[in-house]
Amino acid sequence: MRVNVVTLFPDFFRGPLGLSIPARAAAAGLVTYNLVQLRDFTHDRHQTVDDLPYGGGAGMVMKPEPFWEAVQSLAPEGEELPSGPIVLMSARGRRFTHADAVRFSLQPQITFLCGHYKDVDHRVAEGLATEELSLGDFIVSGGEIPALAAIDATVRLLPGAISDHESASTDSHYDGLLSAPSYTRPAVYRGREVPGILLSGDHARIAAWRREQAERLTRERRPDLWEAPEHS
Template sequence: MSDEIPDDASLAKAPSRSHGRLSAKPVLRPRDLFDDARAVRGAWLARVITLFPQAFPGVLEQSLTGKAMDLGLWRLESYDLRQFGIGKHRNVDDTPAGGGAGMVLRADVVDAAFNAASVGANPDRARWPVVYLSPRGKPFDQAMARRFAACEGLTLLCGRFEGVDQRVLDHHAVEEVSLGDFVLTGGEIAAQAILDATVRLLPGVLGNAESIEEESHSNGLLEHPHYTRPPEWEGREIPPVLLSGDHGKISKWRRAQAEALTAERRPDMWAAWQHGQKPRK
């Protein structure tokens, strides 16, 4: 599902991202990238620790998330992990203890990056989670996106190689989160996906906040099918109920479609939703 912001004169007059009020840049030392007087005080802040800071903001600079960044609704800082590396060559990894293939990000290097990214952040993990993107983490879902959006900010560590020294994860009470049951070469794509899903839930980002309530995963069901003009296309017509003007019937039709799609495509979600619908004794 895609999101759209309605035409609005204020948005039309907003400066482009290349000349806008705000920007997203890599940093070595923690500092407010948005100390421009026009930046919104208390805006939601994302801090990303990565070996590839040039990957950010990436797609987040486009569409809704990009407009929201320009308007000061959220901010982004990226921390170059290599800058915290050890020695002349800024080494960030070493061989795994006990042997095995690949390399592991060093505890001292990641600790230095976490310390830099913690400056000015709320130490309460309930208000400012610190997340490591990991295939062994808890699956990311809409409920987690809502939780992150309700916080003051979010720090994300993009993993590389075989993983991260467990000691630094334990020391900083890091929450491991997985984008899905597959393995990526690094956490940058996962971080952008999580930020996209989270930022769109921030107040003022969506043009029509009601769309959040009906979309897939927001109420435990997949979303119903959508239709628009023309009324007939390639011999296929829009379901007549949607053109009836009877909002009660339309609502029932959409609910029935959502239930049928969920039962067919996501039996796990359907079972959980049915369980939640059972009256409590």
């Protein structure tokens, strides 16, 4: 897989992508990261990437031209745009989910567009991006944090990125549920005991307990997930 990231802050990604699973996946040849500096696609001496919004109002809006030219630079010769999803991380986008991470992990290439300032010119969302995604109902300083989260969620699903697939298959959201609680040594800590069933050695009962706990937590904390068709 090739992951392209168009951003004003390439250095934001170098540290996290050089650690843990994203780094191991790259070292194993499962993924390459291509960080694209948006300012390299400006044409004035100030490398201007934003301007005042038409119609007035507070804040600055990122210009469409640098995004368009940056993405076009990633296309193979004779093609207008690179293959694969082109994703604008945006607070007005649909919420990113585990299903999106699975879908992205099957692509040979994906391109993330990171906005900043007040907004990105809507022609980028409408004409360049193939989809617009958000992490949730809150605002962060730019698209870098959401893009990094989406990259990590995607890369860890690549075959071989995690040595123990069973570990991933018991994560929250893998099967539409939150995961059951986890415990490790010591068996008693500050008066709090590990549930006895986990010490029983009875794997069938442990599996049933974990399923019961996963369902309980999902019902209590994420009724929206529990009410999804696969659980009704």
